[in-house]
Amino acid sequence: MARSSQGIEPPSDPERFITAAIACHVARAGGTVDQLTRLLLHPEHEGGRHARSIALRSGQSRALAYIGRVWVSASAAVSSTTMLESRHHAYEVLAALRDRIETTPWRGERGRTALRVLRAHLNFAEIAGGPLHHASERQTAEEAGISRTTLRVVYETVLKPRGWLRRLRVGHGREGSSWYLAEGSPDRHSIPVAQSRFRTTQYPPDLALEEWFTPETGTTADLDSTVIGHLMGHDAFAHRGLGSAALVIIGALHARAAQTVAELVGSSSVSRATVYRALRRLADHGLVHHGGETWTLAPRALEGFGDHPPEAAAEEIAEPARGWDAVATQHGTAGSAARRKALHAAERAAYQKALERLSEHRSKAVVIVRDERQVVVPTPRPDEVPAAWHAPDGCVLDPVTGRAAPDWRIATDGRLILITPADQRSYDELAAAHAEALSEWESAA
Numbered sequence: 047m048a049r050s051s052q053g054i055e056p057p058s059d060p061e062r063f064i065t066a067a068i069a070c071h072v073a074r075a076g077g078t079v080d081q082l083t084r085l086l087l088h089p090e091h092e093g094g095r096h097a098r099s100i101a102l103r104s105g106q107s108r109a110l111a112y113i114g115r116v117w118v119s120a121s122a123a124v125s126s127t128t129m130l131e132s133r134h135h136a137y138e139v140l141a142a143l144r145d146r147i148e149t150t151p152w153r154g155e156r157g158r159t160a161l162r163v164l165r166a167h168l169n170f171a172e173i174a175g176g177p178l179h180h181a182s183e184r185q186t187a188e189e190a191g192i193s194r195t196t197l198r199v200v201y202e203t204v205l206k207p208r209g210w211l212r213r214l215r216v217g218h219g220r221e222g223s224s225w226y227l228a229e230g231s232p233d234r235h236s237i238p239v240a241q242s243r244f245r246t247t248q249y250p251p252d253l254a255l256e257e258w259f260t261p262e263t264g265t266t267a268d269l270d271s272t273v274i275g276h277l278m279g280h281d282a283f284a285h286r287g288l289g290s291a292a293l294v295i296i297g298a299l300h301a302r303a304a305q306t307v308a309e310l311v312g313s314s315s316v317s318r319a320t321v322y323r324a325l326r327r328l329a330d331h332g333l334v335h336h337g338g339e340t341w342t343l344a345p346r347a348l349e350g351f352g353d354h355p356p357e358a359a360a361e362e363i364a365e366p367a368r369g370w371d372a373v374a375t376q377h378g379t380a381g382s383a384a385r386r387k388a389l390h391a392a393e394r395a396a397y398q399k400a401l402e403r404l405s406e407h408r409s410k411a412v413v414i415v416r417d418e419r420q421v422v423v424p425t426p427r428p429d430e431v432p433a434a435w436h437a438p439d440g441c442v443l444d445p446v447t448g449r450a451a452p453d454w455r456i457a458t459d460g461r462l463i464l465i466t467p468a469d470q471r472s473y474d475e476l477a478a479a480h481a482e483a484l485s486e487w488e489s490a491a
Contacts, residue, residue: 061096068093069120079117136176148269151315158290160204162190165275171227182222184390191279268313270301281374284382292324304340
């Protein structure tokens with residue numbers, strides 16, 4: 047097992063992925079590009095099929111150039127990789143990553159949303175026991191308490207470009223995507239002084255976070271992301287509720303109690319005006335207390351209750367909220383998580399039905415022999431099946447005899463011809479076989 051801050055993006059083609067994996071293994075073992083070349087081009091080595099296919103189609107020089115590119119990427123990946131020797135070592139890596147997350151300034155609303163998403167992935171990684179973990183978009187959105195649309199924006203504009211997350215494989219069917227957590231590069235979190243000083247535009251220098259960099263927010267933060275991870279999925283912190291700013295401030299106050307507004311601005315990386323607004327909201331629910339110039343969390347605030355402190359005057363704080371559910375009800379966000387889960391459940395059900403229909407899209411292959419070699423004849427397209435062949439009971443009528451053909455069926459979408467039950471290949475395998483058959487048929491013709 048290994049962790050890496052940069053490296054090769056796994057190819058979508060399985061054979062290319064195998065080639066990249068072999069190259070990484072050779073580089074990690076101290077091999078050379080010549081050894082990798084001999085290994086991949088050896089006729090009996092199954093893993094070199096893709097490289098030999100390139101040599102066969104495009105020539106030896108093109109194959110050698112491809113192997114060279116793979117070797118460069120593999121060498122870069124291995125040079126920035128640390129081996130995880132045990133499960134305990136993996137948890138040490140995750141703990142270091144958590145510390146890095148908690149001291150990184152997450153400026154702007156989009157930055158705070160990115161913190162929630164990253165904390166959700168850290169939860170999944172801790173359950174998986176290492177940086178490599180599996181999670182779907184819906185699962186992550188439910189964990190972070192945001193919509194899938196917002197999740198995708200944060201992925202593409204903040205987390206993936208800044209090196210915090212790498213998607214190794216896109217999920218398909220019942221399997222979620224494969225993700226790898228990595229430490230964001232330090233230089234990706236700061237903006238050059240020249241850019242922020244001389245840039246003349248109405249837009250903020252960091253468009254991804256939608257925030258101007260100001261001296262007051264500092265360069266480091268001090269948060270308790272565990273508290274944020276526990277609370278972020280609750281309806282009270284949904285959009286139009288207390289929001290991400292209040293969530294981050296609670297995390298900052300739990301990490302270090304009794305902070306002034308100026309200190310909170312630095313520890314939470316939230317602008318001064320937003321800190322004042324968030325503290326006012328939290329105080330209205332009795333979740334924070336104000337003593338002199340400092341602010342602290344109310345007793346039992348993390349359980350969702352804000353109690354009157356004995357020394358506080360009755361007029362200093364509003365009626366405390368009795369639980370996070372009451373806070374969500376007052377803000378009109380109660381039930382947001384339940385509605386999101388119901389929507390995702392409906393989407394999953396519709397997706398599974400679509401997959402079931404796709405699994406029925408199979409056709410019986412016809413093979414002919416031409417020039418002493420077998421050629422697969424491509425089957426008719428679904429929309430080319432005449433309507434006269436459709437029987438009311440779902441069978442397919444033989445156009446010659448008028449009787450039902452036992453090996454053919456109409457799929458549930460009403461379009462496609464089905465085959466013998468002996469064919470257990472997946473839809474992807476059938477699609478690849480059809481493309482290969484079509485290519486062979488056209489070349490033979």
